[in-house]
Amino acid sequence: MEEFVERALDYASKKATYAEARYCSSQRNVVLMKNGTISATGYSVDSGLAIRLLNRSIAFSSVNVPDWGVIREEIDKAAKASEMIGRNKFSSEVPVKDSWKVDQKKKIEDFSFEDRVQKMRELDDLLAGEKISMRILSLNDNIEEEYNTSSEGMSLRSRLPKISFFAMIGFMENGSFEQGTVEVGYSGGYEALDVWKLEQRLKHESDVLKNAARAKKLSDGKYDLVAGPEISGIVAHESCGHPTELDRILGREMAQAGESFIKKNNRGMRVGSDIVNLVDDPTLDHSFGFYRYDRDGVRAKKRYLYKNGLINDFLSNRESAGRMEEKSNGASRSSEWDKEPLVRMSTTYIEPKDHNFEELIESVKEGIYMKSFTEWNIDDIRFNEKYVGREAYHIQNGVIKETIRRPVIETTTINFYSSIDAIGKDLEFSAGTCGKGDPMQGVDVWMGGPHIRLRDLNVR
């Protein structure tokens, strides 16, 4: 299909005020294991041509039938659809010609299915040895190659390899059940396995579930909270990254994932204590949401979404920035070649500060230390949220005490960030798949932060 890109762009350019033609190919491998059995081993090549046109509104078309007649027909249909009255402002950007790739130390191409299965077998054996009776593990890799062109002169080539691992595990003892997940992702090659230290993580997670299944709930009440990087990360993602997506703010997702408690003129509004900085940065090396240019061809950069506790910036693409008569800050992503690019996060995190872990704990008289979460959710304006602890401990008089079971925090975005009184100097990331759009697009992200301390939260 790549051979049709220039021809498609040339043809589409004559029918639109702005046109893009993009060829993309993703080669994916997967090994799925369930309770010790290799349930699926698979390989896929997902490729095709995407066309986006701008006239009186936007039209997007994807076709993977390698026939110029079919492609031309799709462009004609898209051109006709784009003549319907709608929204049609894109921000003005300088078109870029460039190529980029992420290098691999241990190439995906050299990693055989036997290697993949052997790794999974080792990990599953480890979990089985820990008496984790419910185990679903998957190891995935993907090499995405893209050639993106526009009628303005954009010409971008990229090659982005990625590895990810996901484990869902459950432990049952005397009718007491606990479930947990381990999810990691990496841009690069199979050197990821050296970085992740999966054996350590899975052993730790096994212990967490066993301890939680035997633990008791804490009584309801007001507690200080020391939250670990996994909690910092999910909060950063859910209650900073999502509500600062400009397309949500403008209502573009109103009938699906919803809108935002932030309005378009809310830059400068206080949402947290003045030590709180929130960042989204697609340029972190080996991050799961890494890219150098976004799908609109805009150079990726670090963005401060909340700064000193105030709303500072919105994530935008050319479409949403155009509606605000601003420049895009390069957040246009799509999960696959055949989905429209939307405003998406990459790596979203709370910026570290100055406290070490002991300093965060020592002044807590009555509190909880929540390292990881199980159930969580947030409303469709990203304001009311819930996090249920998976690995959690009682803190008394500056000392970490017993494991506690499933502590629940139901709070609001502003209350959470306003309750932060100290921020650690550490920084860790976890991987996730962020869902948005219709049809649903799950994009790879990292989320993270340091340990943080919050005062006086309701816990049940």
Added chain:
Amino acid sequence: MEIETIYKRVERNVDQAAVKLIRSKITQIRFSNNSIDISNEWNEELASVFLAKNGRTFIFELKNEKDLEKIVPVSISAIDKLEKNDDFVSLNDKKNTYRKKRMRDEKLREIGGHEFVNSFIDEVKPFVKRVGGVFYKKEIEDSILTPFNSGTQKQFGVEFVSRAFDENDYPVQLSIATSTDEELPELLKQGEEVLDLAKKIRNVKEGVEGKYNVIFSPLCFASLVSYTIPMASAFQIDSGMSMFTNRMGERIGKSSFTVYDDPSDDSMFNSGAFDDEGSPTKKTPVIEKGVVKNFLHNFSTAKKYEVETTGNAGIVSPSPWQLSVEPGNEEVEDMISSMRKGLFINNTWYTRFQDYREGVLSTIPRDGIFLIENGEIKESWGGIRISDSLLNMYKNIEGLSRETKKVKWWDETMHTKSPFVEVGDVNISRSK
């Protein structure tokens, strides 16, 4: 792509092969705040190929026949070196015949998406602050070819979701999904219906924690069963991550509660005559009169459980087609008018489980949460969460309406036909 070409390319190298070829033509129009945002078109082909050799299995997918030359050698080489897949027994090895689907969609096919959306916006916007939504027209043809069976079937359907915000920015939402001309009038009434729902908004307030009787709309109850029934897949049961594990034959709901996986209803989009390995499909009661009656199987999981396949392959993991909740005999108006104090919840999203085994979850109601007192809507709430378990809620079902609706919304709700359902003592929590 041609299914025979792909099949011939792989069959000589393996013991069994199954090829599924999907051709899809989909039109989508998304709109928000009274204006069209984008028109999307998909014209795609996807081939999924399952290979089995000496007890080992491998799957590959491609969207371009030219990639076959790259994929097949990798796949054939890989399968010989893999571990055996003990979950796999065989593809369905009987020669099967399939029912013919009843397609009655000539008028639906004539609907112009842009005209429909623009007409809807024009009808609704004078009465609300703003409206958004999505229109889908989907046409899919899928074919299968195995050593034992072959078949081709078509799907066609229209889906429409609308979300309207009143002057206080309080939202309501509706969904309709249909594949039959008989429901065209219902589709054309969406403007009227969303306005009727918006008219019910009054006294917008933050919700109050507590236990409430809740009348779930079909859209909302469909969401709950959409999270429930996939857990009846034998794959999920085997994994242990399911509230159905070890519960075959157990009562998990009121005797008025029956849910089918029903691929036989061709008035819904996701009906089908055969599954991915050539088994004929059938209507399967998963929960019947409150009791766990069937798990969802493919040929291999059925052998393991010593039952007949339910025609739900997924060769790796069985999955439901489309859901149908058995209606009751109550009138919706009576359910509301007889409620002393309770809630009507129209929609929900972001359902997450802290315990799959007991179905312990929370989910966030939206798009019309009405406090009912003495049979009348008194307030419209926001900011609440259902923090409960599916087992509790199904055991506390108090009534089901005669009326049903066919819905499909985004990734939250599968194609489902559901009545209004009243559930007692639902635990409502909120942020503090």
